[in-house]
Amino acid sequence: MNTTPRWARPGRAFGDVALAVVLAAVLVATAVALATSWGGYYWAFGIAVGAVVSGLALLRRRNRFVLAIAALAVTGTAIVVARIVGLPEEPAPATALALAVLVASGVRRLPTAEATAVAGGGLAVVAGSWLAAVPFLLAPSPVSAVCGVSWLTAVAAGLGGRLLVARREAAVERVRRDERLAVARELHDVVAHHITGMVVQAQAAQIVAARGPGEAARIAESLAGIEVAGSEALTSLRRVVGLLRDADDASPVAPGPESLSALVHRFGDRGPDVRLHLSxxxxxxxxxxxxAVYRVVQESLTNITRHAPQARTVTVDVRHVPDGLTVEVSDDAPHAGVRAARALDTGSGYGLVGMQERVVSLGGTLRAGPRPGAGWSVVATLPLAAEELR
Known part of the structure; x- marks a missing residue:
């Protein structure tokens, strides 16, 4: 199956046509030069070998390894035959050029073992051409020198292309990994927060219902809260799906300061009293x-809901410091019971990991742990200078 992108096929076809024209021109020039210098039909053998290897080079994309090995075998045989019969030295320039194309293509595209075999076969042809020269000299003949330069150029071009492909694939993988992490953070930070609120509201409704039929108003209030949280969760899911499908389809994902106030207000409606100090x-x-500020506060409040139901007061403090901006979320829950479980959870929970990744990616720091006496705090420091955010 042809996996070449449709947009790249005309360029490749043009390149093949240009290569065919160049190889044909070199074959004709070689035939004329041999006919002039050697006379007779001494040129026929070299031109036939060159034509065969050139044809294999033009078909290289069908099976790079097999065609490269076949061309190397043909060239090696031609070197031996030319030495025995007394024909002009091989490989001819057209053959050397076609071999260079095959070696470069193989080194760039083939798996490591096969690419090494093709490059090694090319080196063997260079050595064979040098050893078969008549008379044999320690210094390579012009034909052997051309063959050696062609091989070195082909290997260098193939390795360069291979390095570019590896870098491109690594870059693509980094982008994919970053996108997966971004989506994972959005799912955890946004959707988990709303679902946690729904669970808390549902638990509250069950507790109120157990008290008797006279608590209908409070049950209705809890159900209304569940409806609002569910609607927000659906909106967040649609936004994340939009990010996965097409960034242009997604709604803005950068909550402003007013969103932070609304977040704190929603939390205070169903949990402990929250005090917000915002720059x-x-x-x-x-x-x-x-x-980042919004997500740190959101995840911290979600963790308080899950792990510190005894908390009576929560403080969210966002203020300037000499190095940038500090976000601190603290509560006054006791250190016993679920607080111990909470301390264990922060070592492996995705929430703290997501906060850490987000803050560190901006050049900031994050620390979380128990406060002296009672309570828990999460403190994030973020730079505000533009050069530090790059």
Whole structure:
């Protein structure tokens, strides 16, 4: 099956036509030169060998390894026959050029073992041409020198192309990995937060319902909260799906300072009292910093909901420091019971890992742990200078 992109096929076809024209011109020039210097039909053998190897070079994409080995075998045989019969020295220039194309193509595209075999076969042809020269001299003949230069050029071109392909594939893999991490963070940070809120509201509704039929209003309030959280989760899922399908289809994913206030307000409606201290110039922060601040606060509040239900007060403090911006989320829950489980969870939970990756990618730092006496805190420091965010 042809895996060449459709847009690249005309360029390859043009390259093959140009190569065919060059090989044909070299064959004709070689035939004329041999007919003039040697006379008779001494040129016929070399031109026939050159035509065969040139044809294999033009067909190289069908099976690079087999055709390269076949061309090397034909050339090696031609060197031996020319030495025994007393014909002009091989390989002729057209043959050397065609071999160079096959060697370069094989070194660039074939697996390591096969590429090494093709390059080694080319070196054997160079050595054979030098050893078969009549008379034999320590210094290579002009034909052997041309063959050696062609082989060196082919190997260098093949290795260069192979390196470019490897770098391109590595770059593509890095982009894919970064995209997977970004989507994973969005799914965890956004969707998990809303689903956690739905679970808490549902648990609250069950507790209120157990108290008696007179709590209908509070049950309705919890159900309304579940509906809102579910709608937000669906919106977040659609946004992430848009990111996966096409970045142009996705809605903006950079929450502003007003979104941070709304997040804290929603949390306070269904959990402990939350105090937000937000710097006055929040609207001027870079987009990536605004998003990182929102995600750190969101994940920290989600962790409080999961692991610190005894917390009565939560403080969210976003302020300027000499080195940039500091985000601190702290609570006053006791260190016993679920707090111990929470401490264990932070070592392997994806939430802390996601926060760490996001903050570190911006040149910042993150630390999380128990506070003296009681409570838990998450502190992230982010740079605001543009050169530090690159």
């Amino acid at each position: 006055d110039d929040a609207a001027a922060w870079p987009t990536e910093v605004t998003t």
